[in-house]
Amino acid sequence: xxxxxxxxxxxxxxxxxxxxxxxxxxxxxxxxxxxxxxxxxxxxxxxxxxxxxxxxxxxxxxxxxxxxxxxxxxxxxxxxxxxxxxxxxxxxxxxxxxxxxxxxxxxxxxxxxxxxxxxxxxxxxxxxxxxxxxxxxxxxxxxxxxxxxxxxxxxxxxxxxxxxxxxxxxxxxxxxxxxxxxxxxxxxxxxxxxxxxxxxxxxxxxxxxxxxxxxx
Amino acid sequence: xxxxxxxxxxxxxxxxxxxxxxxxxxxxxxxxxxxxxxxxxxxxxxxxxxxxxxxxxxxxxxxxxxxxxxx
Numbered sequence: 001x002x003x004x005x006x007x008x009x010x011x012x013x014x015x016x017x018x019x020x021x022x023x024x025x026x027x028x029x030x031x032x033x034x035x036x037x038x039x040x041x042x043x044x045x046x047x048x049x050x051x052x053x054x055x056x057x058x059x060x061x062x063x064x065x066x067x068x069x070x071x072x073x074x075x076x077x078x079x080x081x082x083x084x085x086x087x088x089x090x091x092x093x094x095x096x097x098x099x100x101x102x103x104x105x106x107x108x109x110x111x112x113x114x115x116x117x118x119x120x121x122x123x124x125x126x127x128x129x130x131x132x133x134x135x136x137x138x139x140x141x142x143x144x145x146x147x148x149x150x151x152x153x154x155x156x157x158x159x160x161x162x163x164x165x166x167x168x169x170x171x172x173x174x175x176x177x178x179x180x181x182x183x184x185x186x187x188x189x190x191x192x193x194x195x196x197x198x199x200x201x202x203x204x205x206x207x208x209x210x211x212x213x214x215x216x
Numbered sequence: 217x218x219x220x221x222x223x224x225x226x227x228x229x230x231x232x233x234x235x236x237x238x239x240x241x242x243x244x245x246x247x248x249x250x251x252x253x254x255x256x257x258x259x260x261x262x263x264x265x266x267x268x269x270x271x272x273x274x275x276x277x278x279x280x281x282x283x284x285x286x287x
Binding site for chain 2: 035046047048049100101103104107108110111114115117118121122125128129131133142144147150152
């Protein structure tokens, strides 16, 4: 039977992009992830341990950057505390810290700000290295919590059974981020990508990958 | 006067201990950053280098403080 309507091929469309799942071939946004990227589709130039030659990263996921707001505000508040203490030194003269020699106060202040900066730095690298990857072969979850815990979990895409997301709360709705659950077969662990942006897009992509498997 | 002198010594020792702990902590952070950069890395590895540079600056400041505490 002849086709009544055949969609025109887009100018920039290449062979490799047409082999990707539905949403990925169209959406090329965020291809070059930067330092603060939370979600990148088809990211370029990201490598991970044990990556196979023909393995292609389809999704690169981090927590939404807005989830960092709490520690940023806390660090700002902590950084502001010594300013009134120094400015109104006479008023706070009842505090033993204020009456110390200037040398000790200087030392203490430098050390105090050093600790605050380190607190921010550690929180940032915790966010930065907490990554979820979805490739054409696997789902990988790299958990980097604190400075003593790292967990790298991976499962084959053929073992993924379902994907869903839970979005609770006004802030999550406003900034459009949620927890994405990727369910695997049998007794294998499920994958939870916490507070990831554009969850519906991630779920659609995972579902299209499962569909792709079923077609084969 | 003696009390004040004692307080100074105690403060100096206190700062010294804090600083040493802080330097050990920085070593842990540096180790973690380098181990994580082996697991996952982006093509612009400059970010990891920036992290390492930041830690080096923190090291320098903490060593300066260590010197200040000793003197």
